[in-house]
Amino acid sequence: MIEEILVSTFILGGLYALMAIGYSLIQGVSRIMNLAHGALYMLAGYFIYSLSFLGLGAAIVVSLILIVLTSFIVYKILIGPLREKEARAALVTLALALILQESVKLIWGPEVQSISYVVVGYVTILGVRVTSQKLLAAITAVFLVVVLMVFIRRTKQGKAIRAVAQNMEVARLVGINISKVMIMTMGISVLLAGFAAVLFAPVYLISPTEWTILFRSFPTIILGGLGSLKGSLAAAFIIAGIEKVIEFTIGGGYIVPTVTFAVMIIILFVRPAGLFGQSTN
Amino acid sequence: MKEEKNVTDIIELLKEMSLRLKVFLLLSIVLSILPALTRDHYLLTILIFANIYAIFGASWDILGGVTGIFSLGHALFFGVSAYMSGALNLFLNLPPWMTIPIGGVFGVIVGFVVALPSLRLKNQYFAITSLIFPTILAGIIYMYPDITGGETGIYGLTQISSDIVVTYYSSLLLMLASIFVLVKILNSRIGLIFRSIRDDAETAEASGINTTKYKFLSFAISGFFAGIAGGFQAHLLMSTSPSIFNPFYSFQAILNASLGGIGTIVGSVGGSYLMSILNEALRSIGQFRVFITALVMLLVFRYLPGGILRLFAKRYRINLEVWSGLKKLWGKKDDGFDT
Numbered sequence: 001m002i003e004e005i006l007v008s009t010f011i012l013g014g015l016y017a018l019m020a021i022g023y024s025l026i027q028g029v030s031r032i033m034n035l036a037h038g039a040l041y042m043l044a045g046y047f048i049y050s051l052s053f054l055g056l057g058a059a060i061v062v063s064l065i066l067i068v069l070t071s072f073i074v075y076k077i078l079i080g081p082l083r084e085k086e087a088r089a090a091l092v093t094l095a096l097a098l099i100l101q102e103s104v105k106l107i108w109g110p111e112v113q114s115i116s117y118v119v120v121g122y123v124t125i126l127g128v129r130v131t132s133q134k135l136l137a138a139i140t141a142v143f144l145v146v147v148l149m150v151f152i153r154r155t156k157q158g159k160a161i162r163a164v165a166q167n168m169e170v171a172r173l174v175g176i177n178i179s180k181v182m183i184m185t186m187g188i189s190v191l192l193a194g195f196a197a198v199l200f201a202p203v204y205l206i207s208p209t210e211w212t213i214l215f216r217s218f219p220t221i222i223l224g225g226l227g228s229l230k231g232s233l234a235a236a237f238i239i240a241g242i243e244k245v246i247e248f249t250i251g252g253g254y255i256v257p258t259v260t261f262a263v264m265i266i267i268l269f270v271r272p273a274g275l276f277g278q279s280t281n
Numbered sequence: 282m283k284e285e286k287n288v289t290d291i292i293e294l295l296k297e298m299s300l301r302l303k304v305f306l307l308l309s310i311v312l313s314i315l316p317a318l319t320r321d322h323y324l325l326t327i328l329i330f331a332n333i334y335a336i337f338g339a340s341w342d343i344l345g346g347v348t349g350i351f352s353l354g355h356a357l358f359f360g361v362s363a364y365m366s367g368a369l370n371l372f373l374n375l376p377p378w379m380t381i382p383i384g385g386v387f388g389v390i391v392g393f394v395v396a397l398p399s400l401r402l403k404n405q406y407f408a409i410t411s412l413i414f415p416t417i418l419a420g421i422i423y424m425y426p427d428i429t430g431g432e433t434g435i436y437g438l439t440q441i442s443s444d445i446v447v448t449y450y451s452s453l454l455l456m457l458a459s460i461f462v463l464v465k466i467l468n469s470r471i472g473l474i475f476r477s478i479r480d481d482a483e484t485a486e487a488s489g490i491n492t493t494k495y496k497f498l499s500f501a502i503s504g505f506f507a508g509i510a511g512g513f514q515a516h517l518l519m520s521t522s523p524s525i526f527n528p529f530y531s532f533q534a535i536l537n538a539s540l541g542g543i544g545t546i547v548g549s550v551g552g553s554y555l556m557s558i559l560n561e562a563l564r565s566i567g568q569f570r571v572f573i574t575a576l577v578m579l580l581v582f583r584y585l586p587g588g589i590l591r592l593f594a595k596r597y598r599i600n601l602e603v604w605s606g607l608k609k610l611w612g613k614k615d616d617g618f619d620t
Contacts, residue, residue: 027405086405087408088582090351092578092582099579254424257416265410268410
């Protein structure tokens with residue numbers, strides 16, 4: 001059983017890591033809660049689903065481009081103008097999530113849809129048989145997070161992102177184009193959600209209410225602390241671990257999110273800025 | 282003579298009132314005499330729900346709009362009270378006029394519990410936490426179906442009244458009383474302190490206000506009125522199910538308050554009626570209902586932070602500007618002609 005818990009934790013942790021890091025990246029830089037992040041994940045899934053006649057490879061590439069373009073439009077029209085007004089921005093993105101949920105329901109129907117696997121077949125690790133897709137998804141997720149870390153740490157653009165996150169005013173003073181950095185961050189953030197859809201939507205299926213995956217990522221986001229990539233990565237596997245232990249010992253269903261949400265609130269009581277978060281203003 | 286003076290007094294008073302308050306006054310007069318004109322069951326039911334959601338929206342407004350504590354999970358207070366009123370009615374046979382206020386008291390208790398993390402958390406973390414709270418409660422209800430009724434919830438509660446007109450008037454009375462009390466609070470010293478916390482909590486603290494105490498108070502007031510609305514709905518529907526904790530309920534409260542104008546209390550009455558009418562008008566295209574609610578929400582928050590009345594007020598002001606501009610232009614022309 002321990003092997004099974006370990007393997008499934010690794011897989012679920014990959015999903016949480018991608019979702020949480022994508023979400024907290026844009027929030028860390030712009031202070032805006034993009035509650036439509038999960039809806040964009042869902043939308044990317046539906047893009048792949050309806051473009052699959054192009055062949056899977058082409059469908060994935062086109063979907064990723066489409067979802068990033070969508071994110072630019074969302075940023076330009078809805079989020080950018082409200083950057084200084086966090087509360088309104090949160091509500092606007094929440095409304096957007098509901099609009100996307102209903103649009104998806106009207107276009108593709110309320111039923112659950114499946115997306116074809118990138119890779120087929122099974123592999124055995126630690127004596128547990130899992131589909132190759134799941135393993136590929138988790139490994140790619142971790143790989144993408146590492147690539148993002150290197151990007152943020154080493155490249156000029158990455159340094160600009162960090163500068164804006166740390167102090168917007170000073171970043172502006174040294175000549176960084178704030179809105180350019182913001183829109184780039186938004187693109188990267190949503191690209192991660194798009195990759196999450198490519199990798200995990202075939203495993204967990206897609207439906208119009210799938211955008212609430214963002215809610216399930218909240219414990220990870222909180223535990224990781226906004227803006228800390230390493231923290232979010234660690235938190236993703238801790239939360240996934242807790243969920244899987246509950247699932248294998250007590251049972252699945254409603255109890256799993258209830259317990260992790262409760263854990264999340266306890267963490268916040270003890271450390272109001274998250275476990276790995278520094279309390280920047 | 283004396284009567285005449287009274288009339289002018291009233292006219293003066295009306296002139297001083299804000300546009301929002303005038304609309305509210307007109308609405309409440311129309312609503313009070315409405316059953317004399319029609320006893321249509323369908324129409325009155327819609328209005329009863331509009332009254333409940335007006336209270337619910339106003340209860341969000343005192344916390345979110347006036348005090349600036351941004352709760353995304355107001356359904357928590359509403360739902361807990363609906364369940365507690367229901368349980369008290371079912372198991373202790375208490376009548377609605379007792380269970381609804383007790384439900385309000387449970388709203389206060391829940392308010393205190395939720396207030397605790399809000400004091401320590403930054404705004405954004407609290408927004409996330411508040412969004413999650415109702416989900417936790419729904420999860421607990423699903424986990425213990427034997428006690429809580431699980432997915433089907435609890436049913437068979439006492440009706441408010443078998444006569445729809447009586448139910449209508451009790452909902453109207455409850456709404457008007459709640460709005461009256463909340464507006465009184467808004468305009469009192471407490472309301473001023475709430476607003477000072479919203480605008481700048483640190484400065485409020487620096488000028489000697491115990492912000493912790495007042496934040497708790499705001500949660501308590503908000504929880505009480507949300508609780509009353511929840512209890513009333515439980516008795517109206519004669520049942521309560523875990524779907525009451527659906528985030529969509531919370532958004533509805535925020536939307537009603539924002540549509541009428543955040544931080545104004547009376548605004549949520551207008552917002553609630555507007556949304557109820559819109560919802561009923563869209564009944565025939567039921568599958569677009571959530572879509573349109575969400576679209577209204579998006580447009581209001583993106584473009585009309587002052588609420589929908591602001592739209593008309595703005596247009597009015599623009600007209601005035603155009604008018605005075607024309608007058609100026611006309612005057613100048615006159616001058617030019619003379620010299």
